[in-house]
Amino acid sequence: MKEYVKQTIENGIGYIEFFHPAHNSLPSNLLKQLASAITDAGLNPDIKIVVLKSGGDRTFCAGASFNELISIDNAEKGREFFLGFANVINAMRTCPKFIIGRIQGKAVGGGVGLAAATDYCMATKHAAIKLSELNIGIGPFVVGPAIERKIGLSGLSQIAMDANTFYSSEWAQQKGLYTQVFETLNELDDAVASFSENLAAYNPDAMRALKEVFWEGTEDWNQLLLERAEISGKLVLSEFTKKKLKDFK
Template sequence: MTEAYVKQEINNRIATIEFFHPAHNSLPGDILAKLANTITEAGKNDGVKVIILKSGGDRTFCAGASFNELININDADTGKIFFSGFANVINAMRKCPKFIIGRIQGKTVGGGVGVAAATDYCMATKFAAIKLSELNVGIGPFVVGPAVERKLGTSGFSQIAIDANSFYEAEWAKQKGLYNEVYETLEELDEAVQKFAENLCNYNPEAMKEMKKVFWSGTEDWDNLLAERAGISGKLVLSDFTKETLKRFK
């Protein structure tokens, strides 16, 4: 079984950042920390003009938070630290001065939807259905909520957050504004992502940096907001309801 990783390749001023985990690309704390750090470093690298964010494998983009870690949380501080992992990735993406293109090859769940929503331009295959499953286990999509709501609007966000058992098709996600383009095959997606990134490299990096600031204006308080939200999830994961539910899932 392949080990979990975060890796980066830089070719022709395009940084491709890829994460992988053998459990359907679920994200434990150490991988989230590496991912946030890699995005931040790519943002500071003068040799990089555009970032592509992708995951390994061809089936699932991201299954969300690591279940094994979730089950083992026994105090509020540990809970807050765990849920801050996704907050740190989203904030790293928000603050990165370069455009981040999302390449979503398959289903994405929970925290993975938040990561997709925090990209600046997101391209997917028709297999990339989304689900916010947090309510299923007794918590809620608190940390990723602001990023998802920013793309889907309050109506779309509340719909998938409440209907926590259902996958919503890629076409639905496109209509709501999460995906910018949806492709029939993985090959078509990869070709389109590459071409799009190469085209962006022709533009003025200063202009792109200023545009990114404009697109994310109004989110300046997210360092505090997402930390607060991580605290809510951290408390809820300790509730009797959630503990019992997680035992059943185990």
Template sequence: MEPYVTLLNKNNVGYIEFFHPNRNSIPSSILLELEQTIKRAGDDDTIKVIVLKSGGDRTFCAGASFNEVIAIENETQGKAFFSGFANVINAMRKCPKLIIGRVQGKTVGGGVGLAAATDYCLATKHASIRLSELSIGIGPFVIEPAVSRKIGKIAMSQMSIDAETFFSWEFAKDKGLYADVFDTIEALDESVKLLAEKLAGYNPEALIEMKKVMWKGTEDWDALLAERAKISGRLVLSKFTKNTLKRFR
């Protein structure tokens, strides 16, 4: 199947789904589509609540596209690529609609950042998480503010340092990344649907104001995440990172 990003409006709930055949990794083209689609859903008055999900029934998101990262030749290209993640997170942050995350499976790196940037996240017991960036020579710099905001600086640091370990759904739920966890995808989808449609029936002005309250104190993220993208864009050019990524290609 070809990569895609779709938006489906059903019962005033905007379901944004992204997919890539390589375990739902995210190249720059998907990042740009995600950013634009989130903004479009936020501007659509018929959409009251947004659900962010990925295609398939296994990995939620494998993070950055290794093949695209390997091809980066200079710091300008590097910053541009990692700015894609910054732009998606900022689009989610500034979107006036509440965003529910639907995480059906494992998620790595930038995928953890996406889950953390949702306003309320539900998952299955297959949804373990990993921040693998340090092991390949960079770091979770762009997504760190979103991850730390959701699970705390200590848990984020633990995951970053233990970069080759998948942390369990119990860890993710205990630290606050997941609000609830389900045995099956079917149970997850039913819960997501019920919650989203319930929220869509609430006072939309109250939802907008609640979103503002939840994200208060993040007004500097446009500049902050751009600066973090610059750091990642520089480190990705290191010999260590290039050699490491070639082994995973």
């Protein structure tokens, strides 16, 4: 299957789905489409609630596109690539509608950041998480603020430093990343649909105001995530990282 970002609307719910054949990794073009789709959903009067999901039934998101990381050859390209994740997170943050996360499988790196930037996130028992960035010589700089906001600095530092370990969906639920964990994908989908449809019946003005309250203190993220993207964009050029990426390839 070819990569895509698509949106469907059902019962007032805007389902935004992304897919990439390489474990739902996200190259720059998909990141741009995803940020645009989220922004458009926020402006669409037919959409009351947004659900973020990915295609397939295994991996939610493997994070940054490995092939694109390898191709980065200067700091400007590096900054622009990592700004892709920053723009998606900021689109989710500023979207005036609640975003529900539907995490069907493993989330790695930027995928953890996407899950953390949702307003309410549900998962299956297979949705383990890992921040692998330090293992290749960079770090979860861009997604770090969103993850820290959900699981605290202690949780972030634990998974960022333990970069080779997958942490279970139960651990993620205990830390507050996931609100509920389900045994099967069908149970997850039923719960996401039911919860979203209930929310869609609420006062949209009240939900918009409540979302602003939830995200208080993040008003500087446009600048903060830009600065973080610049850090990652420089580190990805280091000899250590270039060697690691070649070894993995």
